[in-house]
Amino acid sequence: MSKKILGAVIALLVTTATALAAPAKVKIGFLVKQPEEPWFQSEWKGAEKAAASYGFDVVKLGVTDGEKTLAAIDNLTAQGAKGFIICTPDVRLGPAIVAKSKGANLKVIAVDDQFLSANGKPMTAVPYLGMSASKIGAAAGEGIAGELKARGWVPAEVGVCVITFDQLDTIRQRTDGAVGALTAAGVPANRVLRTAQKTQDVPGSFDAATILFTQHPEIKRWLICGGNDTAVLGAVRASEQRGFAAADVIGVGINGTDCIDELRKSKPTGFFGTIRVSALGEGFTTSERMFKWVTAGTMPALDTRTTGIFMTRANLEQVLKDDQ
Ligand code: FCA
Numbered sequence: 001m002s003k004k005i006l007g008a009v010i011a012l013l014v015t016t017a018t019a020l021a022a023p024a025k026v027k028i029g030f031l032v033k034q035p036e037e038p039w040f041q042s043e044w045k046g047a048e049k050a051a052a053s054y055g056f057d058v059v060k061l062g063v064t065d066g067e068k069t070l071a072a073i074d075n076l077t078a079q080g081a082k083g084f085i086i087c088t089p090d091v092r093l094g095p096a097i098v099a100k101s102k103g104a105n106l107k108v109i110a111v112d113d114q115f116l117s118a119n120g121k122p123m124t125a126v127p128y129l130g131m132s133a134s135k136i137g138a139a140a141g142e143g144i145a146g147e148l149k150a151r152g153w154v155p156a157e158v159g160v161c162v163i164t165f166d167q168l169d170t171i172r173q174r175t176d177g178a179v180g181a182l183t184a185a186g187v188p189a190n191r192v193l194r195t196a197q198k199t200q201d202v203p204g205s206f207d208a209a210t211i212l213f214t215q216h217p218e219i220k221r222w223l224i225c226g227g228n229d230t231a232v233l234g235a236v237r238a239s240e241q242r243g244f245a246a247a248d249v250i251g252v253g254i255n256g257t258d259c260i261d262e263l264r265k266s267k268p269t270g271f272f273g274t275i276r277v278s279a280l281g282e283g284f285t286t287s288e289r290m291f292k293w294v295t296a297g298t299m300p301a302l303d304t305r306t307t308g309i310f311m312t313r314a315n316l317e318q319v320l321k322d323d324q
Pocket residue numbers: 039087112113131170200227228229254255
């Protein structure tokens with residue numbers, strides 16, 4: 001045997017022995033509907049943190065539609081994963097996701113967007129972790145109302161631009177919560193103007209807000225709320241496009257991940273603040289629960305709701321430092 005071949009044989013034996021000695025790491029998938037969004041990237045970071053501390057592998061996959069979701073489950077099965085966490089691109093995919101996962105012996109935890117069954121009711125048997133949507137929405141509304149008072153505006157003279165996305169329960173509850181807080185603070189119901197975004201992103205809300213601003217040229221000052229940061233950011237961009245000054249707009253988002261550059265701009269914009277929720281914590285907790293479920297059989301909590309804190313330019317850096 002030549003030295004070269006002998007060397008190769010030894011190398012092969014060593015690798016094989018190592019592979020046999022080290023038990024394969026548990027693999028857990030983390031599937032998200034909008035992989036380009038900072039919110040979901042932060043969830044992934046949290047998942048990786050859990051993976052590092054518990055010693056498992058996390059497989060991060062973007063699932064922007066139903067087809068990609070089902071393909072991702074096949075991919076996880078082929079890789080020998082034990083389970084996955086998912087923020088589904090469409091909550092009505094719930095039954096299909098559950099059926100496919102059962103067939104492949106994969107455990108599932110839903111994060112952010114709760115699955116809906118065929119009759120439109122939440123699938124409460126699937127462990128879920130998401131925002132306390134109504135409360136967080138109300139906190140956004142209260143944040144706007146506080147600033148309205150600070151600026152000395154007359155509540156009956158403003159318009160409220162509500163960027164809605166009612167097909168997603170967690171978003172509908174947030175926008176309803178915000179509207180409830182604003183009307184409780186004295187804004188008349190007839191000044192609350194809803195406009196639906198077709199897509200859950202900045203262009204989607206930019207278009208929705210532009211329609212509203214065009215329909216109401218009489219309104220000179222706008223309050224802006226929506227289901228997340230991108231909803232409010234798009235509307236703020238639309239207000240600038242229509243010629244509104246930052247001083248005449250108060251927008252408060254939700255997430256606190258997609259607006260960091262905005263809040264760090266040297267001059268304030270109409271995006272006044274956000275309700276910051278820990279995406280990192282959500283990614284960590286759901287991954288940790290999945291790991292304990294697949295390794296120790298510990299069933300995760302079925303329904304967990306997270307809370308948030310009001311973050312503005314004033315406390316931004318501190319809040320971010322506290323959530324790393
Ligand atoms: C939904 C939204 C995200 C985030 C998440 C918690 O999925 O689309 O932006 O707010 O809930």
